[in-house]
Every structure is written in structure tokens, then in C-alpha cells.
Amino acid sequence: MAELRHIPVMLGEAVEGLAVHAGGRYLDGTFGRGGHARAVLSRLGPEGRLLLMDRDPAAIAAARAEFAGDPRVAIRHANFAELAEWDETAPGLDGILLDLGVSSPQLDEAARGFSFMADAPLDMRMDTSRGESAADFLAHADEREIADVLWTFGEERFSRKIARAIVARREESPIARTGELAALIERVVGRREPGKHPATRSFQALRIRVNRELDALRQGLDAALSRLKPDGRLSVISFHSLEDRAVKLFIRDHSGRVQGSRRGPPVAAAPARLAAVGKAQFPSDEELAANPRARSAVLRVARKLPDGEAA
DSSP: OOOOOOOOTTHHHHHHHHTOOTTOEEEESOOTTSHHHHHHHTTOOTTOEEEEEESOHHHHHHHHHHHTTOTTEEEEESOGGGGGGSGGGTTOEEEEEEEOSOOHHHHHOGGGOOOSSSOOBSOOOSSTTSSOOHHHHHHHOOHHHHHHHHHHHHOOTTHHHHHHHHHHHHTTSOOOBHHHHHHHHHHHHOSOSTTSOTTHHHHHHHHHHHHTHHHHHHHHHHHHHHHEEEEEEEEEEEOSHHHHHHHHHHHHHTTTOOBOOTTSOOBOOOOOOEEEOSSOBOOOHHHHHHOGGGTTOEEEEEEEOOTTOOO
16 A cells, blocks of 8 residues: 655644754654654754654554664654653653644545545544454443533534434444444434534544543643653644643643632642743644645643743
């Protein structure tokens, strides 16, 4: 099979956010097909170190094929949530890059089951070596759990109707293919949003649930903070509001600001450990014209504060 094309999103902005220096130690926790990693590596000297992680075996195979011979590079097949468990991160990191969500190769390879644009097995696992597929989940989850997933992770307002239809349909036979699920959802809710397939929100929700993406993000952010050196940078690209909110709140909650609301007393702030670097960034018009898949991207950058420095 020909290598599927992947255009790295917000490449310049994300790498600039890391403030790479030639002798630094950096981790790309979502290698994908290496666009961001190549840009970081191009800025490293002989003493620099680049650590590459991905939960997708195909991405790790691509990383090994390209970088295994470079003594500056180390590669690990794992979820970035586990980055603090890798001995290579123990000396501390000068920068960590996370490019969240599903990659273009995952979307474009029909057999992975991420897209409703082609009929394929209903898989959706980023790590195909472990865990249950979307088809497995839909085969055993009860109606309420399915509805909760579609609403919580997809903000699908017809979640209950879709869940009811899925449970009724599987009494006849399991839903095993993307085409079956997409057609069922379209029958239930119709074409209500011009230019948007009615299964879009449900497919996103199932993918997030199958891959435990928000849990991995929360764990990964905690691990990143524990491994960043003072003045180290965290650069995170997210693609939907649930991810971006988690990143935004993580930076805020570690900024040392007093938390509270108008309805209650202020809550004492924890010591400041992070400071936002600038505001949220978005793709340029030029990038959107060249790569429409970047349209929902948001980049946030933070710096780990040395002990005693205020945010």
C-alpha cells in the first residue's frame, strides 16, 4: 500500500512554541507520520535528544523505518499517557509536543474504521494491538451507556434515539461495519445539517470512548508536568472543544491563580507551576486553504515555571 499522506497541522507554530535549542531533550508524544518530529530534529545538534511515542503500531513502524538509525532518536510504542513511565524521560524534558485526535492516515485507511466515508469494519482503535473495538462496545453496552457516550463525547442531541435504534438493530444482528452504523444514524436523524453527515458526532463520540482519549489526555498532561524541566515547554494541538477545554483548564489550574466563583468564597491557589505562553492560536487562512482538516485546530503553549517564579 502506498504511504498515506499526512500534513502536519500548525507545524511552524507548534514547533516554535517548544523554543527548541540544539542540545535539548524533547518528546513528540503523537508521532503520527513525523511531520512535527522532523521539524524538531532539524533544530537539534549532535547532543540533542528526540523521544518519539505513538499508540498506533503503524505510526511506530513508520518512525522506526525513518529514524531508527539516528543516535539522537529513541522510539517507544505506547500511549503518551505513559510518558513518565519511560526511562528516557527520567532526566527531564525541555519540551513536549502533543498533536491530539485522529491522524490523516488513520482516517484515510478505510480498514481502520474511523470514517463513515467508506464501508469497513467498525474498529476505531488507535492501538490495533489491544482493547475493544467500536463494534465490540456497541455489542455489549446498554442503551443508556451508548446514549451517554454519544451525548458526552459527541454532543449529539439525538443520542437517545440513536442508542435506542442501535440496541433494536443488534437484536437482529451485530452492527459490525461503518456503513451499517452510518446508514442507521442517517435513518434515525435525517440530514439536518447542510454539508455535515448526520453520523459525524456519533463517530467522534465512539472514537473518543474506544480510545479513552480524554482519560489519556488528563493522564498525559499530569505526566508531562512531572517530566518537564524548569522553563520546559508544553505545546498541545487539539481538535474539538472537549480536548481544548481540558488543556486550557490544566494550564489555568497550575498557574497559581486563586480559583472560585461569585457564589462561593475563593479557593486557595496551589503554587504556580505553569504559565501560558501567549493566547490560543489557530490555523492561518493559508493553512486552511491548503489543509481543510486543520479547520478545528487550536494550539496552546505553556512554560513550566522554576520554583518560586510567579506565573
